[in-house]
Amino acid sequence: MLSPKFAEELKKTILDNMTFDPSHYGGRWGQINDHGTSHLSIIDHEQNAISMTTTVNSYFGAQMLSSSTGIILNNEMDDFSIPGKVSTGSPPAPANFIRPGKRPLSSMTPTIVLKDEKLKAVVGASGGAMIIPGTAEVFLNHFARGMDPLSSVLAPRFYHQLYPNVVSYENWTTVIGDHFELPAQIRKSLQKKGHVLEPLAGGSICQFIVIEALKKNGGSQEFVAVSDPRKGGFPAGF
Template identity: 55%
Template sequence: MGVPGEIAGLHEAWQQYGRLPWKSLFQPAIKLAKDGFVVAPYLALSIAESTKILNDPGLQKVFAPSNKLLKAGDVCYNADVRKAGGIIKMEDLKNYKVRVTDAVAVDAMGYTIHGMPSPSSGTLGMSLVMNIFKRWSQLRDHGTSHLCIVDGERNAVSMTTTVNYGFGAGLLSPLTGIVINNEMGDFSAPTEISDDQLPPAPANFIEPNKRPLSSMTPIIVTKGNQLAGVLGGSGGLYIIPAIVQVFLNHFVLGMEPLHAVLSPRVYHELIPNVVKYENWTLLCGDHIELADQRKDFLRERGHELNAHAGGAIVQLVVQSLQNPIKRKTNVGDNTVIHGMLTAVSDLRKDGRPAAA
Protein backbone atom coordinates (compact mmCIF):
# COMPACT_ATOMS: atom_id res chain seq x y z
CA MET A 1 0.00 0.00 0.00
CA GLY A 2 1.02 3.61 -0.43
CA VAL A 3 1.20 5.97 2.54
CA PRO A 4 -2.21 7.74 2.69
CA GLY A 5 -1.91 11.52 2.42
CA GLU A 6 -5.50 12.69 2.06
CA ILE A 7 -6.06 13.67 5.71
CA ALA A 8 -2.72 15.50 5.78
CA GLY A 9 -3.72 17.41 2.66
CA LEU A 10 -7.12 18.31 4.07
CA HIS A 11 -5.51 19.46 7.32
CA GLU A 12 -3.12 21.71 5.40
CA ALA A 13 -6.05 23.24 3.50
CA TRP A 14 -7.94 23.71 6.78
CA GLN A 15 -4.96 25.46 8.38
CA GLN A 16 -4.86 27.95 5.54
CA TYR A 17 -8.56 28.47 4.80
CA GLY A 18 -10.64 26.68 7.43
CA ARG A 19 -13.18 28.46 9.62
CA LEU A 20 -14.82 25.65 11.61
CA PRO A 21 -13.04 23.77 14.44
CA TRP A 22 -11.05 20.83 13.03
CA LYS A 23 -12.68 18.38 15.46
CA SER A 24 -16.20 19.32 14.41
CA LEU A 25 -15.50 18.46 10.77
CA PHE A 26 -15.24 14.77 11.66
CA GLN A 27 -18.56 14.45 13.47
CA PRO A 28 -20.63 13.41 10.39
CA ALA A 29 -18.06 10.75 9.50
CA ILE A 30 -17.96 9.48 13.08
CA LYS A 31 -21.75 9.21 13.12
CA LEU A 32 -21.73 7.21 9.87
CA ALA A 33 -19.06 4.88 11.25
CA LYS A 34 -21.01 4.26 14.46
CA ASP A 35 -24.58 4.17 13.19
CA GLY A 36 -23.96 2.95 9.65
CA PHE A 37 -25.36 4.04 6.30
CA VAL A 38 -27.84 2.59 3.84
CA VAL A 39 -26.19 0.70 0.99
CA ALA A 40 -26.95 2.43 -2.31
CA PRO A 41 -27.66 0.33 -5.44
CA TYR A 42 -24.29 1.20 -7.04
CA LEU A 43 -22.36 0.11 -3.93
CA ALA A 44 -24.48 -3.05 -3.73
CA LEU A 45 -23.49 -3.88 -7.31
CA SER A 46 -19.81 -3.34 -6.49
CA ILE A 47 -20.12 -5.59 -3.43
CA ALA A 48 -21.81 -8.33 -5.44
CA GLU A 49 -19.15 -8.22 -8.16
CA SER A 50 -16.13 -8.10 -5.83
CA THR A 51 -14.02 -11.21 -5.29
CA LYS A 52 -12.11 -9.61 -2.41
CA ILE A 53 -14.69 -9.26 0.33
CA LEU A 54 -15.07 -12.89 1.36
CA ASN A 55 -11.29 -13.37 1.25
CA ASP A 56 -10.50 -10.88 4.02
CA PRO A 57 -11.92 -11.14 7.55
CA GLY A 58 -12.01 -7.36 7.96
CA LEU A 59 -13.90 -6.67 4.73
CA GLN A 60 -16.21 -9.60 5.44
CA LYS A 61 -17.17 -8.21 8.85
CA VAL A 62 -18.23 -4.93 7.25
CA PHE A 63 -19.61 -5.88 3.84
CA ALA A 64 -20.70 -9.48 4.43
CA PRO A 65 -21.79 -9.94 8.05
CA SER A 66 -22.99 -13.47 8.79
CA ASN A 67 -21.17 -14.42 5.57
CA LYS A 68 -23.90 -12.80 3.45
CA LEU A 69 -23.03 -9.96 1.11
CA LEU A 70 -24.88 -6.73 1.83
CA LYS A 71 -27.57 -5.73 -0.65
CA ALA A 72 -29.17 -2.42 -1.59
CA GLY A 73 -31.15 -1.09 1.36
CA ASP A 74 -29.12 -2.92 4.01
CA VAL A 75 -27.32 -0.91 6.69
CA CYS A 76 -23.53 -1.04 6.54
CA TYR A 77 -21.40 -0.24 9.57
CA ASN A 78 -18.06 -1.28 11.00
CA ALA A 79 -18.84 -3.33 14.08
CA ASP A 80 -15.46 -5.03 14.33
CA VAL A 81 -12.19 -5.14 12.42
CA ARG A 82 -9.18 -7.42 12.57
CA LYS A 83 -5.52 -6.55 12.21
CA ALA A 84 -4.58 -6.87 8.57
CA GLY A 85 -0.85 -6.32 8.86
CA GLY A 86 1.39 -4.31 6.54
CA ILE A 87 4.62 -2.34 6.74
CA ILE A 88 3.15 1.15 7.17
CA LYS A 89 4.01 2.64 10.57
CA MET A 90 2.73 5.65 12.47
CA GLU A 91 6.10 7.23 11.73
CA ASP A 92 5.35 7.07 8.00
CA LEU A 93 2.07 8.95 8.50
CA LYS A 94 3.73 11.57 10.73
CA ASN A 95 6.55 12.09 8.23
CA TYR A 96 4.22 12.52 5.25
CA LYS A 97 4.89 15.95 3.78
CA VAL A 98 2.19 17.90 1.97
CA ARG A 99 3.49 19.64 -1.13
CA VAL A 100 1.60 22.86 -1.82
CA THR A 101 2.25 23.93 -5.41
CA ASP A 102 0.71 26.31 -7.88
CA ALA A 103 -1.90 24.79 -10.12
CA VAL A 104 -0.97 24.15 -13.73
CA ALA A 105 -2.88 26.63 -15.92
CA VAL A 106 -3.80 25.73 -19.49
CA ASP A 107 -5.57 28.03 -21.97
CA ALA A 108 -8.26 26.13 -23.85
CA MET A 109 -11.03 27.37 -26.16
CA GLY A 110 -11.28 30.76 -24.46
CA TYR A 111 -11.18 29.32 -20.92
CA THR A 112 -8.36 28.68 -18.46
CA ILE A 113 -8.12 25.22 -16.95
CA HIS A 114 -6.49 24.97 -13.52
CA GLY A 115 -5.37 21.45 -12.58
CA MET A 116 -2.86 19.28 -10.81
CA PRO A 117 0.84 19.15 -11.75
CA SER A 118 2.68 15.84 -12.08
CA PRO A 119 2.53 13.04 -11.03
CA SER A 120 -1.11 13.59 -11.99
CA SER A 121 -1.26 13.26 -15.77
CA GLY A 122 -4.76 14.67 -16.27
CA THR A 123 -3.91 18.35 -16.82
CA LEU A 124 -1.08 17.49 -19.21
CA GLY A 125 -3.38 15.10 -21.07
CA MET A 126 -6.08 17.76 -21.45
CA SER A 127 -3.52 20.28 -22.66
CA LEU A 128 -2.30 17.83 -25.32
CA VAL A 129 -5.83 17.17 -26.55
CA MET A 130 -6.76 20.87 -26.65
CA ASN A 131 -3.65 21.73 -28.65
CA ILE A 132 -4.60 19.06 -31.17
CA PHE A 133 -8.16 20.39 -31.41
CA LYS A 134 -6.86 23.89 -32.15
CA ARG A 135 -5.69 22.50 -35.47
CA TRP A 136 -8.82 20.43 -36.21
CA SER A 137 -11.41 22.61 -37.90
CA GLN A 138 -14.14 19.94 -37.73
CA LEU A 139 -14.65 20.30 -33.97
CA ARG A 140 -17.17 23.11 -34.22
CA ASP A 141 -18.71 21.69 -37.32
CA HIS A 142 -19.63 18.40 -35.70
CA GLY A 143 -19.98 19.57 -32.72
CA THR A 144 -11.50 7.42 -9.03
CA SER A 145 -14.50 9.00 -6.24
CA HIS A 146 -14.60 12.67 -6.99
CA LEU A 147 -16.37 15.66 -5.51
CA CYS A 148 -16.86 19.24 -6.69
CA ILE A 149 -17.75 22.04 -4.29
CA VAL A 150 -18.60 25.70 -4.88
CA ASP A 151 -19.59 27.82 -1.89
CA GLY A 152 -21.56 31.05 -1.54
CA GLU A 153 -18.42 33.15 -2.00
CA ARG A 154 -17.57 31.18 -5.17
CA ASN A 155 -14.59 29.43 -3.62
CA ALA A 156 -14.21 26.16 -5.51
CA VAL A 157 -12.79 22.72 -4.70
CA SER A 158 -12.22 19.84 -7.11
CA MET A 159 -10.98 16.78 -5.22
CA THR A 160 -10.33 13.23 -6.35
CA THR A 161 -9.67 10.54 -3.77
CA THR A 162 -8.81 6.93 -4.43
CA VAL A 163 -7.75 3.59 -3.04
CA ASN A 164 -6.90 2.56 -6.62
CA TYR A 165 -8.86 -0.65 -7.34
CA GLY A 166 -12.35 -1.40 -6.07
CA PHE A 167 -12.01 -2.08 -2.30
CA GLY A 168 -8.30 -1.22 -2.63
CA ALA A 169 -5.98 -4.07 -1.75
CA GLY A 170 -8.89 -6.13 -0.44
CA LEU A 171 -7.92 -5.56 3.21
CA LEU A 172 -9.05 -3.42 6.12
CA SER A 173 -6.34 -1.53 8.03
CA PRO A 174 -5.54 -2.35 11.67
CA LEU A 175 -7.85 -0.78 14.24
CA THR A 176 -9.24 1.97 12.00
CA GLY A 177 -11.46 -0.06 9.69
CA ILE A 178 -10.17 1.94 6.71
CA VAL A 179 -9.87 0.06 3.43
CA ILE A 180 -6.17 -0.34 2.62
CA ASN A 181 -5.23 1.09 -0.76
CA ASN A 182 -3.11 -0.62 -3.40
CA GLU A 183 -1.64 2.59 -4.81
CA MET A 184 1.70 0.85 -5.31
CA GLY A 185 0.06 -0.67 -8.37
CA ASP A 186 0.17 2.76 -10.01
CA PHE A 187 3.95 2.59 -10.16
CA SER A 188 5.70 0.98 -13.12
CA ALA A 189 7.95 -2.06 -12.75
CA PRO A 190 10.70 -3.12 -15.20
CA THR A 191 9.20 -6.62 -15.42
CA GLU A 192 5.73 -5.42 -16.49
CA ILE A 193 6.16 -6.03 -20.19
CA SER A 194 3.13 -7.10 -22.19
CA ASP A 195 1.93 -6.91 -25.78
CA ASP A 196 -1.43 -5.47 -24.72
CA GLN A 197 -0.14 -2.75 -22.38
CA LEU A 198 2.02 0.33 -22.60
CA PRO A 199 5.70 -0.34 -21.76
CA PRO A 200 6.87 0.44 -18.19
CA ALA A 201 8.02 4.04 -17.71
CA PRO A 202 11.39 4.44 -15.90
CA ALA A 203 10.28 7.83 -14.52
CA ASN A 204 7.49 5.99 -12.70
CA PHE A 205 9.58 3.19 -11.15
CA ILE A 206 9.16 2.62 -7.40
CA GLU A 207 11.33 4.74 -5.08
CA PRO A 208 10.99 5.81 -1.42
CA ASN A 209 9.12 9.10 -0.78
CA LYS A 210 7.82 9.13 -4.35
CA ARG A 211 4.27 9.57 -5.60
CA PRO A 212 3.07 7.29 -8.43
CA LEU A 213 1.69 8.44 -11.78
CA SER A 214 -2.02 9.13 -11.64
CA SER A 215 -4.89 9.67 -14.07
CA MET A 216 -6.61 12.04 -11.62
CA THR A 217 -8.01 15.10 -13.38
CA PRO A 218 -9.56 17.49 -10.84
CA ILE A 219 -10.18 20.69 -12.81
CA ILE A 220 -11.30 24.24 -12.05
CA VAL A 221 -12.28 26.30 -15.10
CA THR A 222 -12.17 30.10 -15.18
CA LYS A 223 -12.94 32.77 -17.76
CA GLY A 224 -11.75 36.32 -17.28
CA ASN A 225 -10.58 35.38 -13.77
CA GLN A 226 -14.14 34.35 -12.85
CA LEU A 227 -15.26 30.83 -11.94
CA ALA A 228 -16.88 29.08 -14.89
CA GLY A 229 -16.98 25.50 -13.65
CA VAL A 230 -15.54 22.66 -11.59
CA LEU A 231 -15.24 19.08 -12.79
CA GLY A 232 -13.46 15.80 -12.20
CA GLY A 233 -14.10 12.11 -12.19
CA SER A 234 -13.30 8.55 -11.23
CA GLY A 235 -12.55 5.56 -13.42
CA GLY A 236 -8.81 5.00 -13.78
CA LEU A 237 -7.48 5.42 -17.32
CA TYR A 238 -10.93 6.52 -18.49
CA ILE A 239 -10.86 9.70 -16.39
CA ILE A 240 -8.84 11.90 -18.76
CA PRO A 241 -10.85 11.21 -21.95
CA ALA A 242 -14.12 11.51 -20.01
CA ILE A 243 -13.18 14.91 -18.55
CA VAL A 244 -12.03 16.12 -21.97
CA GLN A 245 -15.34 15.09 -23.56
CA VAL A 246 -17.49 16.67 -20.83
CA PHE A 247 -15.44 19.87 -21.00
CA LEU A 248 -15.88 20.08 -24.76
CA ASN A 249 -19.57 19.21 -24.54
CA HIS A 250 -20.41 22.08 -22.22
CA PHE A 251 -17.78 24.79 -22.54
CA VAL A 252 -17.14 24.49 -26.29
CA LEU A 253 -20.22 22.90 -27.86
CA GLY A 254 -22.68 24.60 -25.51
CA MET A 255 -24.55 21.53 -24.23
CA GLU A 256 -26.60 21.94 -21.08
CA PRO A 257 -24.72 20.54 -18.04
CA LEU A 258 -26.85 17.39 -17.66
CA HIS A 259 -26.63 16.54 -21.37
CA ALA A 260 -22.89 17.29 -21.34
CA VAL A 261 -22.36 14.65 -18.65
CA LEU A 262 -24.80 12.04 -19.96
CA SER A 263 -23.70 12.23 -23.59
CA PRO A 264 -22.20 8.85 -24.69
CA ARG A 265 -18.41 8.74 -24.64
CA VAL A 266 -15.59 6.96 -26.42
CA TYR A 267 -12.30 5.76 -24.94
CA HIS A 268 -8.95 4.72 -26.39
CA GLU A 269 -6.09 3.25 -24.34
CA LEU A 270 -3.56 3.34 -27.24
CA ILE A 271 -2.75 -0.33 -26.67
CA PRO A 272 -4.66 -2.29 -27.88
CA ASN A 273 -5.53 -0.09 -30.87
CA VAL A 274 -9.28 -0.24 -30.32
CA VAL A 275 -11.89 2.47 -29.73
CA LYS A 276 -14.31 1.57 -26.94
CA TYR A 277 -17.73 3.16 -27.13
CA GLU A 278 -20.30 3.24 -24.34
CA ASN A 279 -23.21 0.82 -24.64
CA TRP A 280 -24.76 0.04 -21.27
CA THR A 281 -27.94 0.25 -19.24
CA LEU A 282 -27.65 2.21 -15.99
CA LEU A 283 -29.11 1.26 -12.62
CA CYS A 284 -31.87 3.83 -13.13
CA GLY A 285 -32.88 2.05 -16.35
CA ASP A 286 -31.55 4.67 -18.78
CA HIS A 287 -29.52 3.33 -21.69
CA ILE A 288 -26.37 5.06 -22.93
CA GLU A 289 -25.02 4.19 -26.36
CA LEU A 290 -22.98 6.02 -28.95
CA ALA A 291 -25.09 7.05 -31.95
CA ASP A 292 -24.76 4.91 -35.10
CA GLN A 293 -23.75 8.00 -37.08
CA ARG A 294 -20.73 8.50 -34.82
CA LYS A 295 -19.81 4.83 -34.99
CA ASP A 296 -19.85 5.05 -38.81
CA PHE A 297 -17.74 8.22 -38.63
CA LEU A 298 -15.07 6.38 -36.65
CA ARG A 299 -15.16 3.22 -38.78
CA GLU A 300 -14.74 5.27 -41.95
CA ARG A 301 -11.46 6.52 -40.52
CA GLY A 302 -10.15 3.02 -39.94
CA HIS A 303 -10.92 2.56 -36.25
CA GLU A 304 -11.84 -0.82 -34.80
CA LEU A 305 -14.77 -0.42 -32.40
CA ASN A 306 -15.80 -2.41 -29.34
CA ALA A 307 -18.91 -1.84 -27.21
CA HIS A 308 -18.12 -1.19 -23.55
CA ALA A 309 -20.58 -1.46 -20.66
CA GLY A 310 -18.78 0.98 -18.40
CA GLY A 311 -16.79 4.19 -18.23
CA ALA A 312 -15.66 7.03 -16.03
CA ILE A 313 -17.97 8.82 -13.59
CA VAL A 314 -17.90 12.63 -13.93
CA GLN A 315 -19.08 15.30 -11.51
CA LEU A 316 -19.72 18.81 -12.84
CA VAL A 317 -20.64 22.21 -11.40
CA VAL A 318 -20.97 25.19 -13.74
CA GLN A 319 -21.65 28.87 -13.12
CA SER A 320 -23.56 30.98 -15.60
CA LEU A 321 -21.60 34.13 -16.41
CA GLN A 322 -24.56 35.78 -18.13
CA ASN A 323 -26.45 38.51 -16.23
CA PRO A 324 -24.72 37.71 -12.93
CA ILE A 325 -24.68 39.51 -9.61
CA LYS A 326 -21.33 41.22 -9.01
CA ARG A 327 -20.01 41.50 -5.47
CA LYS A 328 -16.86 43.03 -4.07
CA THR A 329 -14.58 40.73 -2.08
CA ASN A 330 -12.86 41.49 1.19
CA VAL A 331 -9.49 41.22 -0.54
CA GLY A 332 -8.50 44.33 -2.51
CA ASP A 333 -10.84 45.68 -5.19
CA ASN A 334 -11.62 42.32 -6.73
CA THR A 335 -15.16 41.74 -7.96
CA VAL A 336 -16.55 38.22 -7.85
CA ILE A 337 -19.39 37.19 -10.12
CA HIS A 338 -22.27 35.31 -8.47
CA GLY A 339 -24.06 33.59 -11.33
CA MET A 340 -26.49 30.70 -11.25
CA LEU A 341 -24.88 27.40 -10.22
CA THR A 342 -25.88 24.10 -11.81
CA ALA A 343 -24.53 20.80 -10.46
CA VAL A 344 -24.67 17.38 -12.12
CA SER A 345 -23.82 14.04 -10.50
CA ASP A 346 -23.26 11.37 -13.15
CA LEU A 347 -26.17 8.93 -13.53
CA ARG A 348 -23.62 6.29 -14.45
CA LYS A 349 -23.16 6.05 -10.69
CA ASP A 350 -26.86 6.50 -9.97
CA GLY A 351 -26.56 10.26 -9.63
CA ARG A 352 -25.68 10.26 -5.93
CA PRO A 353 -22.89 9.35 -3.51
CA ALA A 354 -22.54 5.60 -3.60
CA ALA A 355 -19.03 4.71 -2.35
CA ALA A 356 -16.91 2.12 -4.20
Protein backbone atom coordinates in the same frame (compact mmCIF):
# COMPACT_ATOMS: atom_id res chain seq x y z
CA MET B 1 0.71 18.52 -20.14
CA LEU B 2 0.33 22.30 -19.67
CA SER B 3 2.90 23.28 -22.32
CA PRO B 4 1.37 25.07 -25.37
CA LYS B 5 4.51 24.15 -27.35
CA PHE B 6 4.04 20.45 -26.58
CA ALA B 7 0.34 20.71 -27.47
CA GLU B 8 1.28 22.21 -30.86
CA GLU B 9 3.60 19.28 -31.53
CA LEU B 10 0.83 16.81 -30.68
CA LYS B 11 -1.61 18.71 -32.89
CA LYS B 12 0.65 18.12 -35.89
CA THR B 13 0.19 14.34 -35.51
CA ILE B 14 -3.62 14.54 -35.72
CA LEU B 15 -5.50 14.53 -39.02
CA ASP B 16 -9.28 14.93 -39.21
CA ASN B 17 -9.83 12.36 -41.96
CA MET B 18 -7.77 9.35 -40.79
CA THR B 19 -6.07 7.65 -37.90
CA PHE B 20 -2.65 6.00 -37.65
CA ASP B 21 -0.79 3.26 -35.84
CA PRO B 22 -0.03 4.12 -32.18
CA SER B 23 3.67 4.59 -32.94
CA HIS B 24 2.75 7.61 -35.11
CA TYR B 25 1.57 9.45 -32.00
CA GLY B 26 4.74 8.74 -30.03
CA GLY B 27 3.25 6.20 -27.64
CA ARG B 28 5.90 3.88 -26.23
CA TRP B 29 4.78 2.80 -22.78
CA GLY B 30 1.97 0.77 -21.23
CA GLN B 31 -0.73 2.44 -19.13
CA ILE B 32 -1.81 1.72 -15.59
CA ASN B 33 -5.41 0.50 -15.21
CA ASP B 34 -6.72 1.24 -11.72
CA HIS B 35 -10.04 1.07 -9.88
CA GLY B 36 -11.58 2.11 -6.58
CA THR B 37 -11.74 5.85 -7.36
CA SER B 38 -14.25 8.49 -6.27
CA HIS B 39 -14.65 12.15 -7.21
CA LEU B 40 -16.56 15.11 -5.80
CA SER B 41 -16.99 18.68 -7.02
CA ILE B 42 -17.99 21.46 -4.61
CA ILE B 43 -18.69 25.21 -4.86
CA ASP B 44 -19.85 27.16 -1.80
CA HIS B 45 -21.85 30.41 -1.60
CA GLU B 46 -18.63 32.46 -1.69
CA GLN B 47 -17.51 30.57 -4.80
CA ASN B 48 -14.73 28.70 -3.06
CA ALA B 49 -14.21 25.61 -5.23
CA ILE B 50 -13.05 22.07 -4.56
CA SER B 51 -12.39 19.39 -7.14
CA MET B 52 -11.18 16.29 -5.31
CA THR B 53 -10.46 12.83 -6.67
CA THR B 54 -9.50 10.08 -4.24
CA THR B 55 -8.67 6.43 -4.76
CA VAL B 56 -7.83 3.25 -2.92
CA ASN B 57 -6.58 2.06 -6.34
CA SER B 58 -8.35 -1.28 -6.65
CA TYR B 59 -11.51 -2.87 -5.34
CA PHE B 60 -11.27 -2.42 -1.54
CA GLY B 61 -7.69 -1.19 -1.93
CA ALA B 62 -5.15 -3.41 -0.19
CA GLN B 63 -8.08 -5.35 1.32
CA MET B 64 -6.88 -4.33 4.76
CA LEU B 65 -8.86 -2.21 7.21
CA SER B 66 -7.28 -0.17 10.01
CA SER B 67 -8.63 -1.41 13.32
CA SER B 68 -8.14 2.02 14.93
CA THR B 69 -9.68 4.26 12.22
CA GLY B 70 -11.90 1.93 10.21
CA ILE B 71 -10.26 3.25 7.01
CA ILE B 72 -9.54 0.84 4.16
CA LEU B 73 -5.85 1.05 3.25
CA ASN B 74 -5.04 1.81 -0.37
CA ASN B 75 -3.09 -0.27 -2.86
CA GLU B 76 -1.42 2.75 -4.48
CA MET B 77 1.95 1.02 -4.86
CA ASP B 78 0.35 -1.00 -7.64
CA ASP B 79 0.20 2.22 -9.72
CA PHE B 80 3.96 2.13 -10.17
CA SER B 81 5.29 0.45 -13.29
CA ILE B 82 7.35 -2.70 -12.76
CA PRO B 83 10.25 -3.67 -15.08
CA GLY B 84 9.29 -6.63 -17.25
CA LYS B 85 5.57 -6.43 -16.43
CA VAL B 86 3.64 -5.88 -19.69
CA SER B 87 -0.12 -5.35 -19.27
CA THR B 88 -1.29 -3.52 -22.41
CA GLY B 89 0.94 -4.89 -25.18
CA SER B 90 3.56 -2.19 -24.63
CA PRO B 91 6.44 -2.04 -22.13
CA PRO B 92 6.16 -0.34 -18.73
CA ALA B 93 7.28 3.29 -18.46
CA PRO B 94 10.73 3.72 -16.85
CA ALA B 95 9.71 7.18 -15.57
CA ASN B 96 7.11 5.43 -13.41
CA PHE B 97 9.42 2.79 -11.89
CA ILE B 98 9.52 2.63 -8.09
CA ARG B 99 11.99 5.04 -6.49
CA PRO B 100 12.17 6.54 -2.97
CA GLY B 101 10.17 9.75 -2.62
CA LYS B 102 8.24 9.30 -5.88
CA ARG B 103 4.51 9.31 -6.44
CA PRO B 104 3.08 6.74 -8.86
CA LEU B 105 1.39 7.67 -12.13
CA SER B 106 -2.29 8.57 -11.79
CA SER B 107 -5.13 9.32 -14.20
CA MET B 108 -6.89 11.54 -11.66
CA THR B 109 -7.86 14.86 -13.27
CA PRO B 110 -9.58 17.18 -10.77
CA THR B 111 -10.26 20.39 -12.68
CA ILE B 112 -11.25 23.95 -11.72
CA VAL B 113 -12.15 26.19 -14.67
CA LEU B 114 -11.41 29.93 -14.53
CA LYS B 115 -11.98 32.70 -17.07
CA ASP B 116 -10.55 36.17 -16.47
CA GLU B 117 -9.63 34.93 -12.97
CA LYS B 118 -13.29 34.20 -12.21
CA LEU B 119 -14.66 30.77 -11.37
CA LYS B 120 -16.69 29.16 -14.16
CA ALA B 121 -16.90 25.44 -13.36
CA VAL B 122 -15.62 22.48 -11.40
CA VAL B 123 -15.36 19.05 -13.02
CA GLY B 124 -13.73 15.69 -12.47
CA ALA B 125 -14.38 11.97 -12.69
CA SER B 126 -13.66 8.46 -11.53
CA GLY B 127 -12.99 5.56 -13.85
CA GLY B 128 -9.31 4.61 -13.96
CA ALA B 129 -7.60 5.34 -17.28
CA MET B 130 -10.92 6.68 -18.64
CA ILE B 131 -10.90 9.64 -16.23
CA ILE B 132 -8.89 11.94 -18.51
CA PRO B 133 -11.03 11.53 -21.67
CA GLY B 134 -14.24 11.49 -19.62
CA THR B 135 -13.39 14.80 -17.92
CA ALA B 136 -12.20 16.31 -21.22
CA GLU B 137 -15.36 15.29 -23.09
CA VAL B 138 -17.66 16.82 -20.48
CA PHE B 139 -15.57 20.02 -20.45
CA LEU B 140 -15.59 20.29 -24.27
CA ASN B 141 -19.30 19.46 -24.52
CA HIS B 142 -20.12 22.54 -22.45
CA PHE B 143 -17.39 25.07 -23.18
CA ALA B 144 -16.64 24.23 -26.84
CA ARG B 145 -19.90 22.73 -28.12
CA GLY B 146 -22.27 24.92 -26.09
CA MET B 147 -24.24 22.07 -24.52
CA ASP B 148 -26.03 22.65 -21.22
CA PRO B 149 -24.42 21.05 -18.13
CA LEU B 150 -26.85 18.10 -17.92
CA SER B 151 -26.54 17.26 -21.62
CA SER B 152 -22.75 17.60 -21.35
CA VAL B 153 -22.67 14.82 -18.76
CA LEU B 154 -25.38 12.67 -20.35
CA ALA B 155 -23.72 12.63 -23.78
CA PRO B 156 -22.38 9.13 -24.64
CA ARG B 157 -18.60 8.88 -24.33
CA PHE B 158 -15.83 7.11 -26.17
CA TYR B 159 -12.27 6.32 -25.14
CA HIS B 160 -8.96 5.53 -26.81
CA GLN B 161 -5.92 4.57 -24.72
CA LEU B 162 -3.55 4.23 -27.72
CA TYR B 163 -2.71 0.68 -26.62
CA PRO B 164 -4.64 -1.38 -27.53
CA ASN B 165 -5.41 0.51 -30.77
CA VAL B 166 -9.19 0.38 -30.23
CA VAL B 167 -11.91 2.97 -29.67
CA SER B 168 -14.13 1.86 -26.81
CA TYR B 169 -17.59 3.42 -27.00
CA GLU B 170 -20.44 3.39 -24.51
CA ASN B 171 -23.24 0.92 -25.22
CA TRP B 172 -24.85 -0.14 -21.97
CA THR B 173 -27.87 0.15 -19.72
CA THR B 174 -27.27 1.11 -16.10
CA VAL B 175 -28.84 -0.65 -13.11
CA ILE B 176 -31.47 2.12 -12.92
CA GLY B 177 -32.45 1.62 -16.57
CA ASP B 178 -30.69 4.56 -18.29
CA HIS B 179 -29.19 3.61 -21.65
CA PHE B 180 -26.02 5.20 -23.04
CA GLU B 181 -24.92 4.48 -26.59
CA LEU B 182 -22.70 6.41 -28.98
CA PRO B 183 -24.85 7.36 -32.03
CA ALA B 184 -24.52 5.16 -35.12
CA GLN B 185 -23.46 8.07 -37.34
CA ILE B 186 -20.51 8.86 -35.06
CA ARG B 187 -19.46 5.21 -34.98
CA LYS B 188 -19.67 5.06 -38.78
CA SER B 189 -17.56 8.21 -39.08
CA LEU B 190 -14.90 6.79 -36.76
CA GLN B 191 -14.77 3.53 -38.69
CA LYS B 192 -14.43 5.45 -41.96
CA LYS B 193 -11.31 7.08 -40.57
CA GLY B 194 -9.80 3.67 -39.82
CA HIS B 195 -10.68 3.18 -36.17
CA VAL B 196 -11.49 -0.24 -34.73
CA LEU B 197 -14.54 0.04 -32.46
CA GLU B 198 -15.50 -2.00 -29.43
CA PRO B 199 -18.63 -1.52 -27.26
CA LEU B 200 -18.08 -0.83 -23.57
CA ALA B 201 -20.52 -1.53 -20.73
CA GLY B 202 -19.21 1.12 -18.37
CA GLY B 203 -16.81 4.03 -18.32
CA SER B 204 -16.06 7.21 -16.41
CA ILE B 205 -18.39 8.78 -13.84
CA CYS B 206 -18.29 12.61 -13.97
CA GLN B 207 -19.34 15.30 -11.51
CA PHE B 208 -19.86 18.77 -13.01
CA ILE B 209 -20.82 22.17 -11.54
CA VAL B 210 -21.21 25.26 -13.73
CA ILE B 211 -21.77 28.90 -12.73
CA GLU B 212 -24.23 30.44 -15.18
CA ALA B 213 -25.18 34.09 -15.52
CA LEU B 214 -28.86 34.96 -15.40
CA LYS B 215 -29.32 37.80 -17.89
CA LYS B 216 -32.95 38.38 -17.00
CA ASN B 217 -32.17 38.75 -13.31
CA GLY B 218 -29.84 41.73 -13.20
CA GLY B 219 -26.68 39.80 -13.98
CA SER B 220 -26.98 37.45 -11.01
CA GLN B 221 -25.63 33.93 -11.15
CA GLU B 222 -26.82 30.43 -10.41
CA PHE B 223 -25.05 27.14 -9.81
CA VAL B 224 -26.00 24.21 -12.03
CA ALA B 225 -24.74 20.89 -10.63
CA VAL B 226 -24.86 17.49 -12.33
CA SER B 227 -23.93 14.19 -10.71
CA ASP B 228 -23.48 11.47 -13.31
CA PRO B 229 -26.61 9.27 -13.47
CA ARG B 230 -24.48 6.40 -14.78
CA LYS B 231 -23.95 5.50 -11.13
CA GLY B 232 -27.28 6.71 -9.81
CA GLY B 233 -25.78 9.96 -8.56
CA PHE B 234 -27.63 13.20 -7.82
CA PRO B 235 -26.39 16.65 -6.73
CA ALA B 236 -26.98 18.19 -3.33
CA GLY B 237 -27.34 21.87 -2.41
CA PHE B 238 -27.54 23.63 0.94
